[in-house]
Amino acid sequence: MSAPIKHFLQFKDLTREELEYLFERTRRIKKKFKAYQQYWPLTDRTLVMIFEKASTRTRLSFEAGIQQLGGSAIYLNTRDSQLGRGEPVEDAGQVISRMSDLVMIRTFEQSIIERFAAHSRVPVINGLTNEYHPCQILADIYTYIEHRGSIQGKTVAWIGDSNNMCNTWLQAAEILDFNVHVSTPPGYEVEPERAGLYGHAHYEEFKDPMEAAKGADLVTTDVWTSMGWEAENEERLKDFADWQVDAEMMSVAAKDALFMHCLPAHRGEEVSAEVIDGTQSVVWDEAENRLHVQKALMEYLLLGKVQ
Amino acid sequence: MKRLAVMQYVSANANMSIANVKPQRGGGSQNRLHVQKALMEYLLLGKVA
Known part of the structure; x- marks a missing residue:
C-alpha cells in the first residue's frame, strides 16, 4: 500500500524522528556538495515555485537545490499565478500538481497553502506564509x-x-x-x-x-x-x-x-x-544551510527515507 | 540522446507510487502536458521507435 502524500506546511508536519533523519541527510548531502560529488536522485523531477511575495534566498536555494539533485524548477510569480484570485486556489492545486512533482509556495495567509495542498497530488512545501517559515x-x-x-x-x-x-x-x-x-x-x-x-x-x-x-x-x-x-x-x-x-x-x-x-x-x-x-x-552559514536542508527535505518528500 | 532515453519512462507525478494518488479520469490539464511532450518530440525528432 502506498504512503499518503507528505507536505511541509508547518514545522509540526514532521515528527522529531523525521527531523533527526533530515538533519543527518542534510549533513551527508552537504558533504557531497562540498566534495563536488554528483548526486542526482531527483532526475527529471520538476519543482514548481510559486511566489506571491518577493524572495532572494528562497528562490535561489530551491532552484539551485533541485538542479543539484538532478531535477528542474519552474518559477511562477504573482502575475503568472495569483492564487485564489485568477482561479480558485483549489483548482490551481489540481492543475499545477498534475504537471509537476513537487510544489513550493510563498504566499500570504497560511490558509491559502493549506487549501492548495488539500487538492494537490504532489508534496507542497511552505516557502513562507504570514504565519510560518518552516x-x-x-x-x-x-x-x-x-x-x-x-x-x-x-x-x-x-x-x-x-x-x-x-x-x-x-x-x-x-x-x-x-x-x-x-x-x-x-x-x-x-x-x-x-x-x-x-x-x-x-x-x-x-x-x-x-x-x-x-x-x-x-x-x-x-x-x-x-x-x-x-x-x-x-x-x-x-x-x-x-x-x-x-x-x-x-x-x-x-x-x-x-x-x-x-x-x-x-x-x-x-x-x-x-x-x-x-x-x-x-x-x-545559516543562509547557506537553506540550500542543504531543503535538498534533504525535497529528497525526503519525494523518495522517503533513502539509504 | 541519453537524456531522451531517461525521459521516455519519467513523467510528471512520477512520485505517485509513494503518493497515495489514484489515476483520475478526464485529466484534461494533465494531458496538455503529455500531448505537448509528444508533439515536441515529434517536431524535433520525427517518428521514434
Whole structure:
C-alpha cells in the first residue's frame, strides 16, 4: 500500500524522528556538495515555485537545490499565478500538481497553502506564509547543530516581533524539546493559537529583552517590519527601538552563544553591525544551510527515507 | 540522446507510487502536458521507435 502524500506546511508536519533523519541527510548531502560529488536522485523531477511575495534566498536555494539533485524548477510569480484570485486556489492545486512533482509556495495567509495542498497530488512545501517559515527554521536548527551539537534542552532567545519566524521557533521547540525566551514590545506578543502551539511548556515571555537574552544559547531576531506590514513601518521603528540585539545584549547571553538572523538584516535597527558582523554571528552559514536542508527535505518528500 | 532515453519512462507525478494518488479520469490539464511532450518530440525528432 502506498504512503499518503507528505507536505511541509508547518514545522509540526514532521515528527522529531523525521527531523533527526533530515538533519543527518542534510549533513551527508552537504558533504557531497562540498566534495563536488554528483548526486542526482531527483532526475527529471520538476519543482514548481510559486511566489506571491518577493524572495532572494528562497528562490535561489530551491532552484539551485533541485538542479543539484538532478531535477528542474519552474518559477511562477504573482502575475503568472495569483492564487485564489485568477482561479480558485483549489483548482490551481489540481492543475499545477498534475504537471509537476513537487510544489513550493510563498504566499500570504497560511490558509491559502493549506487549501492548495488539500487538492494537490504532489508534496507542497511552505516557502513562507504570514504565519510560518518552516524551511528557515530547519536551516537555523541545522546550523545550531553544526556549531554546537544537539539543541535539546538549550535556550533560544527571540527578540523582536512575534512574526512567522517566532511562531515557527515556538513550534520547533515543542517538537525538539528546547526552550524559547520571547521578548516583544507591548502589543506585539505571541498569539499561541496563530502560532499553532500545543501548550506553553516550551516558551516564556519577557517584557525586558535583556532578561530574555540572559543565559541564552542562541540569540535571534528578524526585521521589525515583515513583508506585508510595511504600512506600519514608522510606528514599528518607534515601538521596537529598545529591542535591538547589540553587544550589551549578547554579553548577558551564554559565553558561547550564537547569533542568527534569517536576513535581509537592517544594521542599526533590529541588530547592531557589531553583532551581525561579529564573531558570534553565524548568519552566512545559516543562509547557506537553506540550500542543504531543503535538498534533504525535497529528497525526503519525494523518495522517503533513502539509504 | 541519453537524456531522451531517461525521459521516455519519467513523467510528471512520477512520485505517485509513494503518493497515495489514484489515476483520475478526464485529466484534461494533465494531458496538455503529455500531448505537448509528444508533439515536441515529434517536431524535433520525427517518428521514434
